[in-house]
Amino acid sequence: MEREVRLFLELLEKTNSAVAFTGAGISTESGIPDYRSPGTGMWEKMDQSVVSLSGFLRNPENYYSYAMESYPVRAAARPNAGHYGLARLEKRGWLKGVITQNVDGLHTKAGSENVFELHGSVRRVVCLQCREYYPMEDVMSRVFEGENPPLCPECGGILKPDAVFFGEALPEEPWERSIDLVSDSEVLIVMGSSLLVAPASGLPRLALSKGAALVIINLMETPFDDEADIVIREKIGEFFEETGI
Ligand SMILES: [Zn+2]
The missing domain is CATH 3.40.50.1220 (TPP-binding domain)
Incomplete structure (x- = not known):
């Protein structure tokens, strides 16, 4: 080498x-974890619909429930x-x-x-209604306190992680x-x-x-x-x- x-x-x-x-x-x-590595890849452990745009819009609570498990690893x-x-x-x-x-x-x-x-990045979220950005850290601490799904403090819109989900450009x-x-x-x-x-x-x-x-x-x-x-x-x-x- x-x-x-x-x-x-x-x-x-x-x-x-x-x-x-x-x-x-x-x-x-x-x-x-690598998304696609056999055995350890994330997609083998989770339902892909959780991180598809349609799945998220249908059930954002489901995403944030999953995030309560995965977020501490990512944040650390x-x-x-x-x-x-x-x-x-x-x-x-x-x-x-x-x-x-x-x-x-x-x-x-x-x-x-x-x-x-x-x-994109999972370190921030975006309001799907007014396009305001917030740090993921703040939003997740609200989720851990029981606010699921978390809503935009400005307009009450749905907050989505600012990472590209399946089905998004x-x-x-x-x-x-x-x-x-x-x-x-x-x-x-x-x-x-x-x-x-x-x-x-x-x-x-x-x-x-x-x-x-x-x-x-x-x-x-x-x-x-x-x-x-x-x-x-x-x-x-x-x-x-x-x-x-
Ligand atoms: Zn908003």
């Missing part, structure tokens, strides 16, 4: 123009060496931003500033800004994503079409491994520790 570490650092130092794209694999080391999750490594690369001026499929908010918590959350703004960022970068570092699902799989395709270098750090194979400049099949946190960043 020493050779890959050296090549990775040389590439970043030389270009000064990298962007990272992260998936669930970067947060599993923080104790947040801390960034790991991978999240901190990316934040340090940004401060050093080597990384222009982080595009993520994760909704856990751990990049921001680790100190990354330029973060594009393609699937991705928010346009972070996606469009991500496309601009990848188009303007010389390196795309993919971390902890299987790159199997669109539109995420479109980002490495875009990077390659612009002549950018592609780095993939993922435990499992991805459809882009053959076209990547560097492939690292190691835990993300362990790899960052080896880089000494």
Whole structure:
């Protein structure tokens, strides 16, 4: 792995123009389950209708009852060496931003500033009526006190986590800004994503079409491994520790 570490650092130092794209694999080391991993994936343990838009609108109480079980784990999750490594690369001026499929908010918590959350965030909720945002922490403490479903203090509307549920479109703004960022970068570092699902799989395709270098750090194979400049099949946190960043 020493050779890959050296090549990775040389590439970043030389270009000064990298962007990272992260998936669930970067947060599993923080104790947040991967959605799709066999055996431990979250979807195997819960009814998907709880996090579908139609299911939520039909029965928001059901979602918040489920959240009472899962929220304490999420709220206690801390960034790991991978999240901190990316934040340090940004401060050093080597990384222009982080595009993520994760909704856990751990990049921001680790100190990354330029973060594009393609699937939103469970750290905040939005009122479906007046579009006001509130911290999830405040809303969940009301739920734990027995207010289920919690309602908007301003207008009485339903409060929905600001993460993309099944049946919902991705928010346009972070996606469009991500496309601009990848188009303007010389390196795309993919971390902890299987790159199997669109539109995420479109980002490495875009990077390659612009002549950018592609780095993939993922435990499992991805459809882009053959076209990547560097492939690292190691835990993300362990790899960052080896880089000494
Ligand atoms: Zn409202």
